Amino acid sequence: MKGGATPLASLPACLSTRYAIGRPLSAPSDDWPWRRVRALLERLSAMAAQALRGRAPAPPPPIAAACVGKGMGVLGGRPVATAALSVGLQTLGVPGVPELKPLTRSEALRLGPGWSHSCHAMLFAPNPGMLFGRIPLRYAILMQMRFDGQLGFPGGFVDRRFWSLEDGLNRVLGLGLGGVRLTDANYLISHVTEGPHRVVAHFYVKQLTLQELHAIEISAVHSRDHGLEVMGTVRVPLYTQKDRVGGLPAFLRNSFVNTAKFQLLYALKVLNMVPVEKLAEAVAATQKLKTPAPETAVAASAPAVPPTTF
Template sequence: VGTMAAMGPLPAMSTLPPLPTLGVPGVPELKPLTRYEAMRLGPGWSHSCHAMLYAPNPGMLFGRIPLRYAVLMQMRFDGLLGFPGGFVDRRYWSLEDGLNRVLGLGLGCVRLTEADYLCSHLTEGPHRVVAHFYARQLTLEELHTIEISAVHSRDHGMEVMGMVRVPLYTQKDRMGGLPNFLANAFVGTAKFQLLFALKILNMVPEEKLAEAVAATQRPKKSAIDHAGGAA
C-alpha cells in the first residue's frame, strides 16, 4: 500500500482548526496548508525544507538591551539571507531525511525530526513549490557548537558564506537591530518564514514585528547619521 493511500482520506475541513497566518501589514501573506495536505500534492510540486535553529539568550547588548534569543540564518553564495536547508526529492527522501541530508552539508552536527515541523506554505510565482519550515530550540551552548561546526562543513565558503544571528531588538532610533536586518535581501520565503516563526513561537510581540516592518518602509538615514547613533 502506498504512503498516500495508507494515510487515509483527508478529514473534513469543518473539523480542522484554521491555520495561523502572519497578519503583519506590509508583508504579503502566503497560503498555509497542513503537512497532510502538502503530502497529498501531486508529482508536479516541488518541496523545499528549511530550519530555524534558536536558543534563549540572556545576554544584554551594551548592558541594557535584552538579546532575548539567538536565531541562526545564513549568508548565501548569492548574497541573499536564508535559512539552512534546500529542496527535497520526495521520490527518494522523506521531508526530514532530505532536510537532514542538506543540513549535514551546511551545518554538520544537527538532525531534525517531524516533532520540529512548524508550518507549510505555497509559494508565489510560476513554480509550483511548497515550502516546509522547521524550528528547533537549543541551549545557547548547543547553538554555539553548531556555529563552530558550520565553519568546518563542506559548504562553508562555497554555497554558504557564513552563519549570522538575527537581532531581535529595536534600538531607540527605531531602525537599529531587527528593522535594519529586515531591510536586507532574503531568498524566496525566508523573510516570511522568519517573521512567521517569531510570531508563532512568541519570540517577538506581533506589534513589534509590525513596527519593525513598517520602519523598513520609511526613508533611510544616511550612513553618517547612523554612525552618530550607535546605541
C-alpha cells in the same frame, strides 16, 4: 501458527536475510525502497502482534505533545509547536507583508508530482545576554548568508522520490552545518510560494541551548558547503534601538531568498518571540527607510549641472 507458517513478527528478519536489506540508514541511497519496505513490514508486524494480544495499537502522539522534551522546549509558558497548532493554520497578519497560503503537512504531501518541496529549519536558543549591558538579546536565531548574497535558513530542496522530508532536510543540514538532526516533531508549517514555479515550502523549528547553538556555528565553518554555497552564519537581532532603525528593522532591509523573510516573521509571531505590534513597527520602519527623503528625491530628479571649466 499451523502448518509451519512463518509468523508475521519474523517477516522483516526473513526478508533481511534473503535480500540483505538490514543496512543502517546511512547506507547509499540506492537501497532506499528496501528500507521503506522493511519499515512498513515492521509496522504491520507490530500491529498484528498487538491485535493478536487483544490490544489495538496506540495512536501516534500529537505533534504538539511530542515537541515537549524533544529539543523544542517551552516558550511563553506553552510548548513551542502548540503556539501554532492551537490556532490551526495561523496567518502572519503583519501590515506590509504579503500573505502566503498556509498548508498542513498532510495537505502539502498530497500535492501532485508537479510540485517541488523545499525544507528549511530555524535553529534558536534562549539568550540571556545584554547588548551594551542594557538591551536584552532574548533569543539567538541562526540564519545563513548564501552564495547569492541573500539571507536564508539552513536547508534546501528535497527530492520526494528518494527522501522523506526530514531525511532530505537532515542531509542538507549535514552539508551546511554539521551535526544537527530534526524530526517530524520539529515541523511547524508549510506555505505555497509565489511565482511561476510550483513550490511548497516546509518550515521546521528546533530549540537548543545557547552552548549547542554556538557549537553548531563552530562546526558550520568546517562543513562541506562553507565558503561555497554558504558564506557564513548570522544571528538575527530581535531588538529595536532607540532610533527605531537599528536592530531588527535594519536587519529586515537585507535581501532574503524566497520565503525566508516571511518564515522568519511568522516564527517570531507564532512562537511569541516578538510581540505582533513590535513586528509591525519593525516592518513599517523598514518601509520608511526604503522611501527617500523629499530633499533626496528632488536632488535625484534635478538635471545634472555641467562642471565649470577654468
